[in-house]
Amino acid sequence: MRIPRIFHPELLTAGSEIALCDEAANHVGRVLRMGAGQALELFDGSNLTFAAEIVQADKKSVRVSLGESREDSRESPLHLHLGQVMSRGEKMEFTIQKAVELGVNVITPLFSERCGVKLDAERLAKKHQQWQKIVIAACEQCGRNSVPEVREAMMLERWSAEQDDGLKLNLHPRASQSINTLPLPVERVRLLIGPEGGLTADEISMTAQYGFTDILLGPRVLRTETTALTAITALQVRFGDLG
Numbered sequence: 001m002r003i004p005r006i007f008h009p010e011l012l013t014a015g016s017e018i019a020l021c022d023e024a025a026n027h028v029g030r031v032l033r034m035g036a037g038q039a040l041e042l043f044d045g046s047n048l049t050f051a052a053e054i055v056q057a058d059k060k061s062v063r064v065s066l067g068e069s070r071e072d073s074r075e076s077p078l079h080l081h082l083g084q085v086m087s088r089g090e091k092m093e094f095t096i097q098k099a100v101e102l103g104v105n106v107i108t109p110l111f112s113e114r115c116g117v118k119l120d121a122e123r124l125a126k127k128h129q130q131w132q133k134i135v136i137a138a139c140e141q142c143g144r145n146s147v148p149e150v151r152e153a154m155m156l157e158r159w160s161a162e163q164d165d166g167l168k169l170n171l172h173p174r175a176s177q178s179i180n181t182l183p184l185p186v187e188r189v190r191l192l193i194g195p196e197g198g199l200t201a202d203e204i205s206m207t208a209q210y211g212f213t214d215i216l217l218g219p220r221v222l223r224t225e226t227t228a229l230t231a232i233t234a235l236q237v238r239f240g241d242l243g
Contacts, residue, residue, distance in 0.1 A: 025062040045147040076103040078240035085195040086117040100138035109153040114197035160210040168212040175214035186239045193228045
């Protein structure tokens, strides 16, 4: 039986006894119905993992004893920052979840002219909390011990103008370059994925002014969530740790 992996939001220390946070305790105690004497694996985002044993569990709290730590990095040599124009419904959550599994390090939700998502400040804050929970759950599932950051949502031009010494890429159906023609080596990529209706001509021109290179994935038109995952996978195969 696979030992459940649980994220703890504070730095862990070998040999200590701690209480799991409320959300983790609910998952371990209520959902998994685990009890004293059963094993867990904890991680805190520092690329360390800790063997742990439950010493007390009920419906409201779970306490665990931590064993020795070990370093266990599952991070790609390619640092990927995904700028994703927000998509409707569950598509954004799906994109975030799978991007984490594929090794993305930073995710910035973006607003653009054709973005179909309209949120006030309160709803956007709730969305951000939900997205970060999805990131943590994806790390627990896929074995990553460093937790990617979901940044606050911002306008496309502000994100495009940020200083970045990596390669900046924008997917475009009429681009002349592909990922396979990009020169080696590449250690950092800022990847822009547009909305379901695509970026406007003015937005594409603006990204070019900020140093983005237009690239082509292939002859077929992909949905925004398919585009993101296809591009990330291709970049990890070319420059990272897939394949």
